[in-house]
Amino acid sequence: MLQKDIHSFLDRFFIANECEILERHEHLLNVQLTIELDKLLMNRPFYWHYLEKTGGVPNPMQLKLRTEQPDESEKDGEFIHFGSPRLHQIFQSSQQLAPYIRLFEQVEQTLGSFTPLVPWLGLNIKVSYQCDRKKEFLYSIGLNLINGQMTDQFQTFLDSKSLTPKISDYCYTMSPLIRPMSGIKRVEQYIDSVIEQDDPQWAIDARKRWAEDEELLEHFYQDVEDKPEYYHVEKSALKELYEPTVYVKIINGGMFYLSDQKMILH
Amino acid sequence: MTLNIKHDQEWSEGFLKRIEGDGPWANWELYKLALEAEESVTIPDFLGLQAPKHIPHVQVLPHQLEVARTVIEDMNGKGILADEVGLGKTIEAGLIAKEYMIRGLAKKILILVPASLVLQWTHELTSKFLIPAVPQRKSYVWEQFDVVVSSIDTAKRSPHREIVLEQDYDLIIIDEAHKLKNKKTKNYDFVQRLKKKYCLLLTATPIQNKIEEVFNLVSLLKPGHLGNEEYFDEAYRSGRYNVQNEEKLKQLINKVMVRNRREDTGLKWPKRFVKTIPITLSPAERELYESITEVKKDQSTVLQHSFSTITLQREVCSSREAAFLTLKAMSEREETNSAIRETSLYLMRKIENVDRNSKAEKALELIKNIDGKVIIFTEYRATQLYLQWYLQQHGISSVPFRGGFKRNKKDWMTQLFKNHAKVLIATEAGGEGINLQFCQHIINYDLPWNPMRIEQRIGRVHRIGQEQDVHIYNFATENTIEEHILKLLYEKINLFESVIGNLDEILTKVGMKNIEQHIRQIFYESDSDGEIRIKMENLTSMLKHSDDEGDSYAAERHS
Numbered sequence: 001m002l003q004k005d006i007h008s009f010l011d012r013f014f015i016a017n018e019c020e021i022l023e024r025h026e027h028l029l030n031v032q033l034t035i036e037l038d039k040l041l042m043n044r045p046f047y048w049h050y051l052e053k054t055g056g057v058p059n060p061m062q063l064k065l066r067t068e069q070p071d072e073s074e075k076d077g078e079f080i081h082f083g084s085p086r087l088h089q090i091f092q093s094s095q096q097l098a099p100y101i102r103l104f105e106q107v108e109q110t111l112g113s114f115t116p117l118v119p120w121l122g123l124n125i126k127v128s129y130q131c132d133r134k135k136e137f138l139y140s141i142g143l144n145l146i147n148g149q150m151t152d153q154f155q156t157f158l159d160s161k162s163l164t165p166k167i168s169d170y171c172y173t174m175s176p177l178i179r180p181m182s183g184i185k186r187v188e189q190y191i192d193s194v195i196e197q198d199d200p201q202w203a204i205d206a207r208k209r210w211a212e213d214e215e216l217l218e219h220f221y222q223d224v225e226d227k228p229e230y231y232h233v234e235k236s237a238l239k240e241l242y243e244p245t246v247y248v249k250i251i252n253g254g255m256f257y258l259s260d261q262k263m264i265l266h
Numbered sequence: 267m268t269l270n271i272k273h274d275q276e277w278s279e280g281f282l283k284r285i286e287g288d289g290p291w292a293n294w295e296l297y298k299l300a301l302e303a304e305e306s307v308t309i310p311d312f313l314g315l316q317a318p319k320h321i322p323h324v325q326v327l328p329h330q331l332e333v334a335r336t337v338i339e340d341m342n343g344k345g346i347l348a349d350e351v352g353l354g355k356t357i358e359a360g361l362i363a364k365e366y367m368i369r370g371l372a373k374k375i376l377i378l379v380p381a382s383l384v385l386q387w388t389h390e391l392t393s394k395f396l397i398p399a400v401p402q403r404k405s406y407v408w409e410q411f412d413v414v415v416s417s418i419d420t421a422k423r424s425p426h427r428e429i430v431l432e433q434d435y436d437l438i439i440i441d442e443a444h445k446l447k448n449k450k451t452k453n454y455d456f457v458q459r460l461k462k463k464y465c466l467l468l469t470a471t472p473i474q475n476k477i478e479e480v481f482n483l484v485s486l487l488k489p490g491h492l493g494n495e496e497y498f499d500e501a502y503r504s505g506r507y508n509v510q511n512e513e514k515l516k517q518l519i520n521k522v523m524v525r526n527r528r529e530d531t532g533l534k535w536p537k538r539f540v541k542t543i544p545i546t547l548s549p550a551e552r553e554l555y556e557s558i559t560e561v562k563k564d565q566s567t568v569l570q571h572s573f574s575t576i577t578l579q580r581e582v583c584s585s586r587e588a589a590f591l592t593l594k595a596m597s598e599r600e601e602t603n604s605a606i607r608e609t610s611l612y613l614m615r616k617i618e619n620v621d622r623n624s625k626a627e628k629a630l631e632l633i634k635n636i637d638g639k640v641i642i643f644t645e646y647r648a649t650q651l652y653l654q655w656y657l658q659q660h661g662i663s664s665v666p667f668r669g670g671f672k673r674n675k676k677d678w679m680t681q682l683f684k685n686h687a688k689v690l691i692a693t694e695a696g697g698e699g700i701n702l703q704f705c706q707h708i709i710n711y712d713l714p715w716n717p718m719r720i721e722q723r724i725g726r727v728h729r730i731g732q733e734q735d736v737h738i739y740n741f742a743t744e745n746t747i748e749e750h751i752l753k754l755l756y757e758k759i760n761l762f763e764s765v766i767g768n769l770d771e772i773l774t775k776v777g778m779k780n781i782e783q784h785i786r787q788i789f790y791e792s793d794s795d796g797e798i799r800i801k802m803e804n805l806t807s808m809l810k811h812s813d814d815e816g817d818s819y820a821a822e823r824h825s
Contacts (some may be wrong), residue, residue: 001306009299016295026622069323082306083396091303098292098300099277100284124301125306132342132464134314134369136303155301163294180285185277192271192584203269205497209342216490223494233461241342241463245270250277251304252297255285 001083005026007067010080013090017097027068028077033060040093041086101254103163117167117257119145119176121183122154125191128247131206134254139194140186142256145176150190158256173257180255188248197247203244210242270324309369309814313339317364324394326361329531330354334361335525343464344487346443346523348472351722352729353526355468356387360395360441362466363413367397370463372436378457379441381417381607382669387441388415402426404693408433417682418445422456436463443467446486447479448507457486471718473525477503488522537735538728542752545628550620554589555582555746557616561609576747576789581646583748585653586620588646593617625741626656629633629709632739633662639705641690643723645712650691653711657689664689703732712739712750715782720756748787754802755785 001009007027014021014031023030033041038060039048051058063088064077080087101122107115121143129135141152151157167173178186214235221231286289292300309316315335318326330353337345337358343366347355366372377399379387384401391399393411400407402416407748408429418440421430438460441445446454465487472483472501481498492498492515504510522599547555562575574592581588597610633640642664644650650666657664664680667690683690684704704728714720728736742752784805792798 009302012295013299016293016299048496075613081322083322088307088815091307094300094303098296100281100291100293101294101297102284102289103294125305126304128309129312129368130371132371133338134309134371135312136309138301138308140301155298165291165294181278181282184281188273195269195271200269213342213488213490218490220490220494221483221498222821223496230459231461231789237461237463243270245272247272247274249274251283252292252300253277254291254297 003081006080006082006087010065010067010087010090013094021063023064024119028060028064028066028259030064030077032062034173037093040096041089060129095251099252101252102256103165103254104167104173104257105259106156106162106164107168107171109168111130113170115168115171115259117171117173118260119174120154120256120258121145121180121187121253122158122256122264123184123187123253125187126247126249126251127142127191127195128249129202129244130247131203131244132209132241133202133206135202138251139191141190143178143183143187145180145183146174148178148186150187161258163256167257173259191248206242206244210238213238213242307368310404315361315365316368317361320364320368320797321395324357326357327354327531327808329526330358330361331386333526334365336524337362337466338365341522342756343437344462344466344522346467346469346472346483346487348523348525350525350527351470352527352725353531355470356390356441356491357394359441359466359468360391360397362464363391363437363439364397364466365396366437366464372787373438374433375414375437375459376430377413377415377439378418378421378440379415381419383441383754384415384417385672391415395730397711400655405429418453418456422452427456427654431459433460437465438462439466439468441468442481444471444479445468447482449482449485454482462487469639472525477509484519484773491522492518536728538738540738540740542742542757543632543742544749545625545629545741547743547746548620548622548624550622551582551586551624552588554616554620555579555615557613558582561613576786579747580712583743583746584644584646585623585649586617587648587652590614590617591648611690623652623656625711625743626653628741629653630657630660630662631713632709633657636657636707636737638707639683639688639690640707640709641692641702641705641727643692643710644711645693645714647693649711650693662689663687666690701729702726703729706732706734707737708739710738713740713742713748713756715751715785717781718758750789750798750802751785751794755806785791 007029011021011024014029017034017037019034019037020032021029022032038044041063042061048058050056065080066077067080070077070079078084078086094152104117107117109115115196123139123141123143124138125141127137127139130136140155141147142151142157143149171217176183194257215240217231217234221227279743285810302343303592315331315338317334318331329349333347333349337343337347343362347358349355349358363372363375367375375397377387377391388399388401391397397413398411399413399415400411402408402414402420405425408426416426420426438457440457446457448454449458467487469481469483472480478498481492481495493501502509502511502515509515540567558575558578574596578589578592593610593614597607597614629642642653644653647668650668654664654666665679665687667676667679667683673681679690680702681817683702690702690705708724708727709721710720714723724736726739740752740756742749788798788801788805
């Protein structure tokens with residue numbers, strides 16, 4: 001993310017959370033936080049606890065963020081860059097605030113007819129290849145819960161649609177033939193197959209590094225009859241460090257009711 | 267190959283509830299933002315460093331980046347960081363820690379440093395690396411916080427010890443790791459027991475003395491890397507200090523150790539200009555000095571052993587105040603016999619006759635002729651106090667500086683010096699842990715007997731960030747023990763001129779970890795100046811000879 005992307009991210013984040021923007025320049029945002037965001041971002045649980053006990057008038061804080069290194073004259077405002085703890089706190093807040101979603105496609109109404117909307121399960125998934133090193137992939141998978149069709153880059157597809165939280169008039173939703181839970185299982189299996197088809201060299205190499213270190217360790221203690229505790233500690237540390245493992249985590253996802261269209265499986 | 271694949275089920279469970287409860291559902295824009303946030307923090311590759319773009323306010327130097335990359339990619343996160351003093355080992359360790367944190371590979375981190383550096387480390391990690399490190403203060407800190415900085419002495423003691431050993435640390439960083447060279451110590455045992463996944467050992471002097479110290483250090487980091495003890499002895503050891511199969515050993519050590527020398531870094535270093543300033547003692551000062559020498563020669567008494575004549579001679583070369591304190595303490599000590607007490611009182615009376623400080627006068631003259639700021643290093647607090655008073659009498663403002671100062675007092679004094687004072691007067695320990703690059707003039711008011719300490723003094727100023735040439739003035743009182751040290755030792759080995767990075771290794775090679783003790787012995791045991799000269803020449807040639815050989819275990823990684 002470049003500084004201008006960070007600025008635009010922050011701007012969209014506060015607007016989406018219905019915060020009043022008090023000041024906005026190319027590199028500056030001054031926002032009036034809502035109560036909810038104050039609680040999420042400002043780390044003052046005692047204030048909010050006190051307020052709820054006493055029934056006082058809530059006074060959420062304002063937040064001034066700069067995306068350009070402030071010079072001497074502009075002392076107020078937090079400088080936000082890609083490594084800022086504040087930015088990562090906002091990243092996490094966005095994920096806390098949006099784990100589950102349900103949306104309906106907005107459909108141009110054709111006179112006198114009803115439009116069926118097909119239920120899709122959409123999942124954004126992070127896959128982490130981890131040993132003593134790490135590499136990650138993001139997948140956005142859509143699964144048609146009527147016919148089982150699966151598609152990659154579902155999020156990009158959704159971006160081209162007009163979606164609303166309320167179903168349009170003269171539309172109705174079709175009942176899923178695949179239950180959401182088995183849908184999730186199908187997507188997981190698909191992800192597993194992608195992982196298994198991927199080049200396993202990284203895991204082979206990690207196991208090799210692991211074996212090398214373990215061999216050294218064994219050699220070190222080879223003449224010791226009663227292995228000391230730290231031999232076992234070291235051994236399990238090696239396992240934790242090197243053992244290649246893949247972590248699959250759903251970032252967010254939900255139900256998307258879309259007008260019927262043929263989609264192509266990638 | 268079958269891979270271990272772990273699916274996080276947390277999301278699915280929540281999803282079912284939302285379906286049953288018909289919401290609540292997220293806002294579409296926030297949903298998209300959450301995904302964009304995740305995209306931006308997704309680690310695109312096993313290799314490469316993510317950390318630099320997270321700390322744009324820190325100027326990371328190329329050799330520091332290279333160290334971080336090497337440790338992570340070639341050493342699997344287990345390494346001895348052994349750059350010379352002043353090249354930024356803290357930065358390198360911080361970079362590596364940051365990288366593992368960003369990658370989500372390290373969460374729980376323990377940093378063990380000398381007690382005096384706990385706050386400094388905490389400060390560097392939080393301000394430079396935006397790593398939320400906390401100094402260890404209470405015993406609950408270990409469990410409650412992910413990144414803790416502590417002294418090893420605290421951590422290894424009950425009740426902390428038990429709690430620390432139970433923690434599941436991902437990364438352990440140990441500063442001043444050369445202190446762990448002896449495997450019979452409690453510190454060594456404690457560190458050995460710690461669970462070490464990623465582990466960084468920081469030391470400017472990885473190889474100090476005996477060959478087995480290297481073995482111990484490496485075995486702590488990666489047991490078996492140099493074989494077990496028996497194998498190691500057989501393969502590499504030849505006598506107490508000597509090594510066989512040196513090439514092979516070097517290669518092995520270089521697999522777990524990175525060491526940069528100043529000249530390797532490709533950085534342009536400012537020049538050092540060194541000047542010896544001879545000081546002639548005033549008659550009264552000379553008389554005091556000679557009186558002490560007489561005591562030393564007095565074979566008849568028991569004074570020889572219990573009476574620190576050499577200490578006193580050195581102190582007299584600094585200030586009468588320094589010598590006075592020592593004498594006073596001696597005369598008041600309970601076990602002191604009457605002979606010592608009398609001698610002390612006799613010398614104290616001599617001190618009263620001293621009416622001026624020739625060195626201080628010279629210092630004043632020098633300072634008045636220097637345009638910029640000046641740092642005066644002295645070994646003695648009494649001298650420090652005296653100088654502050656003396657300079658003030660002549661309208662020169664100065665600030666004191668000691669190693670014992672708390673972190674924020676150090677910062678405060680540095681600020682005062684930078685903005686308001688002409689002179690900083692530092693005692694020995696005051697030399698550590700602070701950067702004074704805005705100053706270019708150093709007066710070595712008196713000289714420590716350990717050349718490494720000289721290097722540390724100069725290193726405060728002659729380091730990364732210094733943009734101008736550095737001037738060093740060595741005060742040497744003529745015809746004293748001080749002049750001997752300067753002329754017979756330091757000047758011979760070009761201590762001040764060159765950036766003597768491998769001095770630590772030279773001292774190690776000649777088995778002279780405690781050079782101070784060695785010099786002290788020369789002075790004690792010699793009956794004449796001639797004898798002192800010869801012995802010092804021997805010492806010098808030994809050091810120079812080792813330097814010419816110029817090899818060391820770690821030297822060739824970058825060459």
